Amino acid sequence: MAEQLTHFYEKFQPTHYNIYLDINRQDKQFSGTSTITGDAKEQSISIHQKFLDIQSVQLDGQDLSFTRDDKQEAIHINLPKTGEVKLVIAFQAKLTDTMMGIYPSYYEVDGVKKQIIGTQFETTAARQAFPCVDEPEAKATFDLAIKFDEHEGESIISNMPEIRTENGVHYFDTTMRMSTYLIAFGFGELQSVKTTTKSGVEVGVFSTKAHQQSELDFALDIAKRSIEFYEDFYQTPYP
Numbered sequence: 001m002a003e004q005l006t007h008f009y010e011k012f013q014p015t016h017y018n019i020y021l022d023i024n025r026q027d028k029q030f031s032g033t034s035t036i037t038g039d040a041k042e043q044s045i046s047i048h049q050k051f052l053d054i055q056s057v058q059l060d061g062q063d064l065s066f067t068r069d070d071k072q073e074a075i076h077i078n079l080p081k082t083g084e085v086k087l088v089i090a091f092q093a094k095l096t097d098t099m100m101g102i103y104p105s106y107y108e109v110d111g112v113k114k115q116i117i118g119t120q121f122e123t124t125a126a127r128q129a130f131p132c133v134d135e136p137e138a139k140a141t142f143d144l145a146i147k148f149d150e151h152e153g154e155s156i157i158s159n160m161p162e163i164r165t166e167n168g169v170h171y172f173d174t175t176m177r178m179s180t181y182l183i184a185f186g187f188g189e190l191q192s193v194k195t196t197t198k199s200g201v202e203v204g205v206f207s208t209k210a211h212q213q214s215e216l217d218f219a220l221d222i223a224k225r226s227i228e229f230y231e232d233f234y235q236t237p238y239p
Contacts, residue, residue, distance in 0.1 A: 101128030
């Protein structure tokens, strides 16, 4: 008999996430907080996590007890109430070379080995980066803030434009309502080229410095012309 699949979204429906990450490449680890605002349909809810060391779960400044369930890649939480709640979950984890979640990639420039950090959350690997309801239907908005062991000449990009930097923390604008697996970011020694479409949409292409300028120009040209083509074809502006 097949095991029944449990949808966490049926019990808890997030509407907004505030994600803070502090990433240390030298120690190959990261820590952070996932602040989740949502609608609790029941008092017993579950949040996805995989390979995360959950340090605490709080509601209204009060610690909540939780149980870890590695089989379901989750923690189970008993809430004192239903309705709108704001959970603050503190955690830490290790960076690994699995190319899932948050991971390093390596390349060489003039014989010197370099590293960038990137993400791969599709299909169910956002839970390896931060506690969340990691199901496609569980759409929410996201505010992302990232600190890392930054060196001169490095930059960081994410889904949304960076709006400010304070005390080494990079803050990004609020996303549209979307699934957890669509969150993405990367940082390191990056180069970029940008242009603007006929309708005024800014388009950019980023890469490591291992790539030639001509490669970026080619990708940028294709991206620009693709947006212009589909705007005309569907008679719908982007975004």
